[in-house]
Amino acid sequence: xxxxxxxxxxxxxxxxxxxxxxxxxxxxxxxxxxxxxxxxxxxxxxxxxxxxxxxxxxxxxxxxxxxxxxxxxxxxxxxxxxxxxxxxxxxxxxxxxxxxxxxxxxxxxxxxxxxxxxxxxxxxxxxxxxxxxxxxxxxxxxxxxxxxxxxxxxxxxxxxxxxxxxxxxxxxxxxxxxxxxxxxxxxxxxxxxxxxxxxxxxxxxxxxxxxxxxxxxxxxxxxxxxxxxxxxxxxxxxxxxxxxxxxxxxxxxxxxxxxxxxxxxxxxxxxxxxxxxxxxxxxxxxxxxxxxxxxxxxxxxxxxxxxxxxxxxxxxxxxxxxxxxxxxxxxxxxxxxxxxxxxxxxxxxxxxxxxxx
Numbered sequence: 001x002x003x004x005x006x007x008x009x010x011x012x013x014x015x016x017x018x019x020x021x022x023x024x025x026x027x028x029x030x031x032x033x034x035x036x037x038x039x040x041x042x043x044x045x046x047x048x049x050x051x052x053x054x055x056x057x058x059x060x061x062x063x064x065x066x067x068x069x070x071x072x073x074x075x076x077x078x079x080x081x082x083x084x085x086x087x088x089x090x091x092x093x094x095x096x097x098x099x100x101x102x103x104x105x106x107x108x109x110x111x112x113x114x115x116x117x118x119x120x121x122x123x124x125x126x127x128x129x130x131x132x133x134x135x136x137x138x139x140x141x142x143x144x145x146x147x148x149x150x151x152x153x154x155x156x157x158x159x160x161x162x163x164x165x166x167x168x169x170x171x172x173x174x175x176x177x178x179x180x181x182x183x184x185x186x187x188x189x190x191x192x193x194x195x196x197x198x199x200x201x202x203x204x205x206x207x208x209x210x211x212x213x214x215x216x217x218x219x220x221x222x223x224x225x226x227x228x229x230x231x232x233x234x235x236x237x238x239x240x241x242x243x244x245x246x247x248x249x250x251x252x253x254x255x256x257x258x259x260x261x262x263x264x265x266x267x268x269x270x271x272x273x274x275x276x277x278x279x280x281x282x283x284x285x286x287x288x289x290x291x292x293x294x295x296x297x298x299x300x301x302x303x304x305x306x307x308x309x310x311x312x313x314x315x316x317x318x319x320x321x322x323x324x325x326x327x328x329x330x331x332x333x334x335x336x337x338x339x340x341x342x343x344x345x346x347x348x349x350x351x352x353x354x355x356x357x
Contacts, residue, residue: 081143084139086102095129098113121134161214164186166208167188169206170204176190183294184293200212223293225321227252228297228300229297230305230323231299255294256294259299260283261300264300302324
């Protein structure tokens with residue numbers, strides 16, 4: 001307890017009894033829709049008020065009222081709002097009707113009603129649960145603020161409503177189209193059934209770019225497998241190795257072809273004359289191609305395989321087939337390791353189906 005010397009004033013007494021700092025007092029508080037006669041018949045509600053010379057301010061009066069989504073952060077705010085909505089749009093005679101509509105227990109609905117009644121927002125009258133005038137105003141104001149807040153937030157979001165795609169067939173203006181990834185390219189073809197749909201904004205011939213509007217749905221991404229051909233360093237100059245590599249690469253003409261390292265690049269270009277071979281940024285290019293559904297083949301020396309595999313798929317979401325490449329006639333039997341283990345599916349299967357944002 002604080003010890004005071006001398007004569008104790010009124011402010012000192014209020015500070016000692018009520019625990020208020022010096023310079024503060026209490027005033028009577030009112031309730032919503034309460035007349036002066038009603039206020040005089042009930043016990044007074046004391047509200048702390050700042051009272052310095054020339055200053056009188058209710059504590060908390062300067063705190064801004066939350067609106068929109070922020071107002072729903074208060075515990076029970078959503079239940080209060082839905083309770084008032086149900087009682088406004090229906091004739092509710094029992095709280096069981098409200099609890100069933102809101103997915104609450106009857107006890108929880110009763111607790112919500114008592115809280116609203118204490119705030120003067122709901123009442124039980126003539127066998128019905130109804131909102132008061134203040135409750136109807138609270139419901140309309142809250143819903144209006146929520147709608148305005150959501151509209152403002154939607155305007156700030158980047159929503160893709162149009163896009164460009166490659167016309168996979170002749171298209172007329174207004175033709176409904178389906179969007180798919182074909183060879184890693186977003187392609188539009190006539191149709192209505194598909195995971196992503198839209199309408200051609202203008203006519204386009206096959207192979208032209210076309211603007212697609214009124215988009216709906218999401219284009220799915222089906223990652224393609226990556227084949228890694230590891231050549232033993234000691235056999236890189238063997239003619240049999242060149243023949244084996246040429247035979248294997250000829251089976252996957254549709255795949256993206258890349259080589260890591262000078263020796264592997266030189267050997268790959270000799271085995272596939274006239275075919276484009278990626279040389280720079282191999283891991284990044286192959287990773288992007290696989291994520292867009294384009295199969296890839298990478299040729300490298302076996303000494304570079306561990307480092308390349310770590311760089312290629314740090315997340316472990318891609319299917320990578322590591323194939324050692326001994327030439328024909330070697331005594332060492334050919335083995336095959338698949339990363340990640342196990343993977344006994346054909347190379348053209350799809351392991352993951354995830355939507356693209």
